[in-house]
């Protein structure tokens with residue numbers, strides 16, 4: 030069958046035939062409908078993500094961790110025709126978090142991730158997976174299900190912050206977040222999904238980037254009643270919650286001392302390439318203001334399931350706004366091209382499997 034194949038740690042990508050997996054007792058056979066592309070895929074293709082590796086016994090890796098698939102042969106609770114999204118990380122088998130389904134908090138680091146490290150991904154015509162790693166998506170969501178994997182990471186990060194912020198009363202006097210401001214640095218797919226989720230939670234949302242918004246970004250940000258700010262101009266952001274999706278210390282460090290008391294910073298972006306300092310005065314401000322800094326990666330199956338509820342809510346509330354996040358659809362033959370360059374005006378590019 031056709032697959033998008035890489036050879037980490039070497040750069041490069043090709044579409045070629047790979048052998049089908051032999052049928053395996055208890056596994057579900059899934060036909061791939063869509064794959065989303067993200068910075069991780071491009072980092073593997075360029076050779077910059079040095080932790081990427083093929084599965085044991087293979088000299089190649091099938092790419093793909095953002096997936097929407099359709100069940101071909103049911104098993105247990107999944108039936109033919111059901112839409113499913115596989116979770117990305119697979120546990121190390123030896124730590125408690127992994128053994129309890131929280132491999133996103135793996136303690137050993139010996140986990141695998143499909144399409145990224147040590148396990149084949151889903152950029153192929155079909156794949157087999159265990160039911161416990163598959164999240165069922167309502168058919169009414171249709172192709173929007175391809176957004177579930179990136180969204181699951183957002184849900185996990187927000188869950189973490191809400192959990193840790195129980196260190197005090199961190200809501201408004203009417204028990205909501207309506208008096209609070211969240212600023213999201215970066216307006217890529219993750220930044221926009223954070224903005225949508227934070228808006229749904231009740232925050233006032235600012236989306237920030239170092240440039241003016243694209244037409245689609247404007248439409249989405251205005252459509253959800255958030256505000257876009259261009260930080261290359263003089264702006265004064267004073268959020269209760271700061272979310273960095275850029276990975277650039279120069280984006281979030283200057284905002285930190287301006288955060289409201291008892292605020293929180295979520296670090297999510299990892300794509301930056303710079304060094305940026307912090308002063309002792311900044312440190313004092315963080316201490317005096319009880320500022321929380323939390324890094325967050327990956328997601329549990331429960332975060333995927335919570336993400337389904339967000340998607341259903343947004344589909345109902347914002348009608349066709351969500352579809353605008355998918356800015357380009359390509360055939361698998363075009364995958365090597367779109368995996369080696371970011372497209373102009375891109376939010377989410379997807380590969381369609383027919």
Ligand SMILES: [Zn+2]
Nearest residue numbers: 121124127135
């Ligand atoms: Zn583990």
